[in-house]
Amino acid sequence: MIMDSDHLKEAGKQAMRAARKINRLRSLGIVTAGAAVLVAGITAYKKQDSLYRTFVMPAVRLLPAETSHQLALLACKYRVYPRSQYEDNANLQTKFFGRMLKNPIGIAAGFDKNAEAVDGLQDMGFGFVEVGTVTPAAQEGNPKPRVFRLVEDRAIINRYGFNSEGHQAVLQRLRLLRSKEDFNGVVGVNLGRNKETMSPMADYVQGVRVFGPVADYLVINVSSPNTKGLRDMQTKSKLTELLEHVNEARTRLERNKNVPILLKLSPDLSLSDMKDIVSVINRKKSRVDGLIVTNTTVSRDNINASNKTAKEVGGLSGEPLRARSTEMIAQMYVLTDGKIPIIGVGGVASGYDAYEKIEAGASYVQVYTALVYEGPGLVDQIKAELSSLITSLGHANVQDVVGTNAKFYLPKK
Structure with a gap:
């Protein structure tokens, strides 16, 4: 009308x-x-x-930015937004660790931290939903204010610091979700460690034990810049030890022993760091099933330097991260010989951005910051544009696009 x-x-x-x-x-x-x-x-x-x-x-x-976030979350939780009427084109269907997705567009971790709004997010048209980051014990995160908009740059700075209701609260919600006869969605759980913990590795192992039976995939998040010392766990020796413990915990699960484990990486890694990570995840005992590229960045490149808000401490997401995340997707795709599925995230605000990440090597794409500026209709827009691009550029399915232009995005020698 x-x-x-x-x-x-x-x-x-x-x-x-x-x-x-x-x-x-x-x-x-x-x-x-x-x-x-x-x-x-x-x-x-x-x-x-x-x-x-x-x-x-x-x-x-x-x-305020955090109030807006809570408002949007509540709107999804109570399903205020009208359900998407967009019919996903068949060329968007793709395999996802043994499941079939109607489309490869997911919501990134950080929006629905405590698994409160999964149904509402599915209503918006997402192909999969990632909740978290979830920590073993409940914690409030960093002091407020801790979220800031950079409107001119279509970006967000956050320093939430893993604010979480804890494992048990999130577990109960996911169990309730799984008990619904009409629910068949794909839900991943992003795992973190508590700020005050005696054993960071034990926190991740506990996450695997708790959520392995109810999750479609698990994410080991050692790349947020907002928890002191967290990114140090991306170093070769610490990452090897962590992933060995995580994989061992998975083998001991009574249910869902093959739950996929993904590793989320920082965009601030050097090429040498990435090569070290690849050497770790290629080992049998510390192998992962997929990568998420990337988390937020501490860099302040490609933003309006005159904006005082840009000086706020925290992780930057949105448009300024787009090129770097795409470049890193291509680097990891080439370094892994395209054998490890990648979820691409960072600055996706259109079907063209999604296509760019897929041809760089991502099999799937996640969205978050652009929703702050564009609203829920963005999801359907991305899918429609992506579907049209797949067809117009001569491909039958989104899977045919993955990595087709990875070398183009690599740094020029």
Whole structure:
């Protein structure tokens, strides 16, 4: 249905009034209710996705960044967003560690940290959902404020520090999810360590034991820049020891003994570091089933240096990370001879960005930061553009594209 000018003007007035009201609210509960009314009112005109970008997203961005995050999470949790009506083209279907995905687009870890909104995220059209990062014991993470928008750069800086409700709370939600007869989604669990821990390696082993039976894949996250000493676990000796313990824990599972284990890497690794990591994951005892490339970066390249917010400490995500993550995907694809599946993440905001990462060597792609700026309709847009590119460039299926242009993205010698 196309809105006439009077309806459009009235919707605009309502959105502006709601935006001003939201900006004055102090209680997160009131913010949630107000935003839910705003979303419900505007989405009365089904599939008017431009209204999200024009009214809803700017209104939500009047709030502090972390409040907006919680608001979006609650909207997904209570399934406020209208369910996607996009029918995934058959050329987006792909194999995923023994499962079939309708499409290769997933939501990255960090959005739904505690597995509260998996159903709502599936409604948006994601092919798979990754929850977490989850730590063994509940922890609040770093002090607030800890999330910052760089609007001009279409980027986010965060220093959450693995805020998590802990293993048991997330486990109970995943068990409930699995008990639903109509649920058949692919859900991964991103594992981390507690800030105050006597044994970081034991934290990851515990994560494998707890979530191995209920997850479709597990992610060993040693690449966040927001937990002191975490990235040191990417060094050759420590990573070897960690992955040996993790793989040993997997063999002892009573259920789902073959749950895939993926390793999430930092974009700030050197080529030498990457070669060391490949030598580790090629060993039988420390092998992984896949890689996630990349996490957030501490670099501040490719951003507006005059923006004071850019000086905030934390991991940078979004458009400024796009080129680096794509380059690193290509490097890891070549270094591993294309034998280890890669999930590409970093700066994906269109089907063209997704295609770029896939031809660089990613088999699957994750999205997060762009949703902050574009809203839930972005997922369908990415899939439609990606499907069109696959066909127009002469491929039958997304799997045919993987790594076809990896060498193009490698640094020039």
